[in-house]
Amino acid sequence: MSAVLEMSGVTRVYPGTPPVPALRGIDLRVETGELVSVVGPSGSGKSTLLHIMGTLDRPTAGRVEVGGFDVSRMSDRQLSALRSQRIGFVFQQFHLLDAETALDNVADGLLYTGRPAAERRLMAADTLERVGLGHRMRQHANKLSGGERQRVAVARAVVGRPALVLADEPTGNLDSKTSEAIVDLLEELHTEGITLVVITHNPEIAARFPRQVALRDGMVEADSARAGVTA
Amino acid sequence: MSGNGLKPSRMHLADVWRTAGVGLRTRKLRAALSALGITIGIASIVAVLGLSESSKSDLLTQLDRLGTNLLVVQAGQGIGLGNAELPDTASAMVSRIGPVDEVSAVGSVNANVYRTDLVPASQSGGISVKAVETDLLESLGGTVAAGRFLDDTATEYPAVVLGSVAAERLGVTGLEDRPLVWLGGRWFPVVGILNPVDLSPDLDRAAIVTEAVAEEYLGYDGVASTLYVRTDPEWVDAVMDVLPPTVNPENPDQVQVSRPTDAIEAKAAAESAFTNLFLGLGAVALLVGGVGIANVMVISVLERRSEIGLRRALGATRRHVAVQFLLEALILAAVGGIGGVLLGTGVTAAYARIRGWGLLIPGLAVWGGLAAALLIGTIAGLYPALRAARLSPTEALRTT
Numbered sequence: 001m002s003a004v005l006e007m008s009g010v011t012r013v014y015p016g017t018p019p020v021p022a023l024r025g026i027d028l029r030v031e032t033g034e035l036v037s038v039v040g041p042s043g044s045g046k047s048t049l050l051h052i053m054g055t056l057d058r059p060t061a062g063r064v065e066v067g068g069f070d071v072s073r074m075s076d077r078q079l080s081a082l083r084s085q086r087i088g089f090v091f092q093q094f095h096l097l098d099a100e101t102a103l104d105n106v107a108d109g110l111l112y113t114g115r116p117a118a119e120r121r122l123m124a125a126d127t128l129e130r131v132g133l134g135h136r137m138r139q140h141a142n143k144l145s146g147g148e149r150q151r152v153a154v155a156r157a158v159v160g161r162p163a164l165v166l167a168d169e170p171t172g173n174l175d176s177k178t179s180e181a182i183v184d185l186l187e188e189l190h191t192e193g194i195t196l197v198v199i200t201h202n203p204e205i206a207a208r209f210p211r212q213v214a215l216r217d218g219m220v221e222a223d224s225a226r227a228g229v230t231a
Numbered sequence: 232m233s234g235n236g237l238k239p240s241r242m243h244l245a246d247v248w249r250t251a252g253v254g255l256r257t258r259k260l261r262a263a264l265s266a267l268g269i270t271i272g273i274a275s276i277v278a279v280l281g282l283s284e285s286s287k288s289d290l291l292t293q294l295d296r297l298g299t300n301l302l303v304v305q306a307g308q309g310i311g312l313g314n315a316e317l318p319d320t321a322s323a324m325v326s327r328i329g330p331v332d333e334v335s336a337v338g339s340v341n342a343n344v345y346r347t348d349l350v351p352a353s354q355s356g357g358i359s360v361k362a363v364e365t366d367l368l369e370s371l372g373g374t375v376a377a378g379r380f381l382d383d384t385a386t387e388y389p390a391v392v393l394g395s396v397a398a399e400r401l402g403v404t405g406l407e408d409r410p411l412v413w414l415g416g417r418w419f420p421v422v423g424i425l426n427p428v429d430l431s432p433d434l435d436r437a438a439i440v441t442e443a444v445a446e447e448y449l450g451y452d453g454v455a456s457t458l459y460v461r462t463d464p465e466w467v468d469a470v471m472d473v474l475p476p477t478v479n480p481e482n483p484d485q486v487q488v489s490r491p492t493d494a495i496e497a498k499a500a501a502e503s504a505f506t507n508l509f510l511g512l513g514a515v516a517l518l519v520g521g522v523g524i525a526n527v528m529v530i531s532v533l534e535r536r537s538e539i540g541l542r543r544a545l546g547a548t549r550r551h552v553a554v555q556f557l558l559e560a561l562i563l564a565a566v567g568g569i570g571g572v573l574l575g576t577g578v579t580a581a582y583a584r585i586r587g588w589g590l591l592i593p594g595l596a597v598w599g600g601l602a603a604a605l606l607i608g609t610i611a612g613l614y615p616a617l618r619a620a621r622l623s624p625t626e627a628l629r630t631t
Contacts, residue, residue, distance in 0.1 A: 051624075051625045051628075054544065056543065056544060056623075056624040056625050056628070057623070057624070057625045069237070076548070076549060077239065077240070077548050077549075077550075078237070078239075080240045080543070080546050080547060080548040080549075080551075081237050081238060081239045081240045081546065081548075082237060082546075083240075083543075083544060083545065083546040084240045084545060084546020084547075085237060085238065085546070086237070087544075089544045089545075091541075091628070093537065095537055095538070095540070095541040095628075097253065097538065098257070099253060099256055099257040100253075108545065109545060111242065111246060111250070111542075111545060111546075111547075112240040112241065112242060112542075112545055112546035112547050112548075112551065113238075113240070113241075113546065114238065114240075114241040114242070114243070116243065117243065117245065117246070156545075
């Protein structure tokens with residue numbers, strides 16, 4: 001198996017007096033095709049970890065490789081290119097453009113890849129079918145329910161078949177029944193071969209995934225893979 | 232780039248435009264109001280330039296029609312000169328100057344004109360009586376509103392033509408009733424009413440008779456007080472110089488020579504001065520409009536932080552974000568500018584129609600106005616756009 005994400009000795013210290021260390025020496029390796037949950041109480045550094053995995057933020061020290069690219073040696077423009085083609089994001093607040101249709105929101109996942117518009121919409125339509133929203137394609141985002149909005153956001157994250165999909169509390173704004181459906185969807189995508197890292201503070205959800213990484217105070221407290229419990 | 236088939240982030244041009252329009256489509260009222268500032272500024276500039284250009288072209292056609300080769304010779308007035316008159320020989324002498332085409336003499340008649348013989352003598356209404364030659368109207372480029380001007384047949388029979396203001400004051404509105412006026416102690420039939428004479432407004436307030444009639448019935452001494460001189464247009468300045476010594480060889484300084492079209496030119500110049508003032512006000516309005524756009528853009532960047540963060544996560548570069556916001560400001564300014572040009576043209580067209588001018592919008596006002604709008608848009612959009620681009624993705628995504 002090849003690693004899609006490799007972190008070694010990653011620290012992130014926020015400047016201030018005194019400086020706040022959010023991550024203190026993270027070593028983590030995610031293989032292609034894995035479904036990983038990252039759990040931990042608030043303040044444990046989950047979001048910082050996700051931002052660094054997604055190249056939205058750079059580590060203070062340590063090495064991060066995403067899809068075989070050494071992040072520390074890449075310029076801001078190169079990181080943008082990496083995100084546009086290799087990484088998909090799902091956010092707790094969905095971050096959809098309300099004025100656009102579900103289809104256009106998903107197609108926007110490919111906006112910065114330079115693909116022609118027709119191709120983007122075709123891929124978006126396919127992906128929306130896959131997440132079970134084929135019938136809601138022409139609906140404007142603000143007319144959709146919370147669960148539907150998160151499905152659109154998931155579709156946007158996977159439409160470009162990225163090497164790595166990062167989800168930050170994807171069920172944080174949803175009721176338990178809709179949360180269940182979203183988790184089902186993520187598991188389904190995993191079986192189709194998509195590599196997923198899901199951040200959650202909900203232990204029940206985390207427990208459903210093959211591998212759990214527990215964070216505490218900016219350090220990996222437990223990793224089920226390292227403990228020998230393989231997926 | 233480290234190979235492995237990673238292509239730089241890039242956008243199609245159509246998508247660049249579409250994303251720049253997102254903010255405008257979702258906040259239409261705000262967009263319209265901020266564009267309105269630019270609209271008002273550009274409209275006022277276009278209207279000011281259009282109006283001044285239209286009015287100036289109107290004055291110029293007036294000048295063209297009247298001709299700038301008319302000179303007026305009058306006896307100088309001043310201390311010690313008394314009620315100066317031109318010498319008897321003046322008219323004859325002037326007509327001997329080479330480039331002079333026509334000379335027409337006008338004299339003041341010491342008489343008053345009244346509506347009827349019952350009006351008290353003191354209420355003369357400020358109307359003077361002038362003795363003229365029959366070619367005067369032609370020399371001045373004047374026209375009659377009704378009836379005809381005096382001709383030589385009228386010499387035998389006393390008849391009078393009224394200037395536009397004089398006719399109004401005497402209550403003569405038309406010639407259908409064969410109106411009479413009480414002039415110098417006898418009834419005169421009115422045979423014509425003049426339109427306003429642009430080159431000699433004092434004729435508007437005059438009752439006009441021929442020299443012969445004035446001498447016969449009104450005790451006119453035949454000495455002209457004013458000469459209207461048409462010259463070869465090439466020689467106007469030279470003629471102006473020789474006129475005083477020709478008219479009065481002994482005392483050339485007692486002769487005043489003027490060119491009536493100078494007054495119209497001065498009017499045109501005065502209007503230009505006002506144009507600059509209003510243009511300045513328009514520029515201030517434009518500036519305020521630009522500040523409005525900058526303001527709206529700054530707010531927009533603050534409100535749309537999460538959209539900026541999302542776009543960065545989707546792979547937008549800093550440049551993509553900057554271009555999106557800059558273009559949004561430019562679209563606002565361009566819409567405002569086009570609206571301003573249309574509004575300014577409309578206002579100019581309406582006003583020109585009311586005043587009976589030809590419509591003339593200088594191309595400079597249109598293109599300059601649009602260019603100014605775009606320039607303002609760029610300046611107004613630059614700071615917010617750079618601010619949006621500088622925002623770090625994590626900071627933009629942090630929602631509190």
